[in-house]
Amino acid sequence: MTFLNNVEAIVDSAVTGLGYELVDLELSPKGRLLRVFIDIDRGINVDDCATVSNHLQRVFEVEGVDYDRLEVSSPGLDRPLKKAADFERFAGQDAQVRIRIPVGNQRNFAGTLVGVRDGAVVMTTDKGEVSFALDQIEKARLVPKFD
Numbered sequence: 001m002t003f004l005n006n007v008e009a010i011v012d013s014a015v016t017g018l019g020y021e022l023v024d025l026e027l028s029p030k031g032r033l034l035r036v037f038i039d040i041d042r043g044i045n046v047d048d049c050a051t052v053s054n055h056l057q058r059v060f061e062v063e064g065v066d067y068d069r070l071e072v073s074s075p076g077l078d079r080p081l082k083k084a085a086d087f088e089r090f091a092g093q094d095a096q097v098r099i100r101i102p103v104g105n106q107r108n109f110a111g112t113l114v115g116v117r118d119g120a121v122v123m124t125t126d127k128g129e130v131s132f133a134l135d136q137i138e139k140a141r142l143v144p145k146f147d
Helices: 003-017 046-063 082-091
Strands: 021-025 034-039 068-074 096-104 106-117 119-126 128-133 137-142
Touching: 003 021, 003 034, 003 046, 021 137, 034 046, 046 068, 082 106, 096 119, 106 128
Parallel strands: 034 068
Antiparallel strands: 021 034, 096 106, 096 137, 106 119, 119 128
16 A cells, blocks of 8 residues: 555545545645645534644554644635545536546536436536546536626
8 A cells, every 4th residue: 555545544534533524635745745625514614624633643643644744624615526426416516627538639628517327427518418437537626606
């Protein structure tokens, strides 16, 4: 197991044990900076970040995870979408998706998420409905709407 996978497993276990969802984990080169993005249905506040940060510091000490700085925050309004459950949960919302291999000379798509159908992410764009296998998605984010 690589350092990233090991740290991700530790963080995921600790965060879900506190009732939060691990949205994303970023490691700087050599793992000196750890950025942890968490979420919960009601939204994240500063107290949530402090609770998770304090808990992770204790867990990292016990597990022997070597790092210089830990940052815990919400994923923001342009939340990344990584798991099939993310695409289901945010069906009906606008998103941007970048795929690994072009389809018709296009790698970037913007539209409204439909959800997951037969293991593929489905979205409606201005050119119609498109679908991508989850492992073909390089990056996906929600697009916030401001009224």
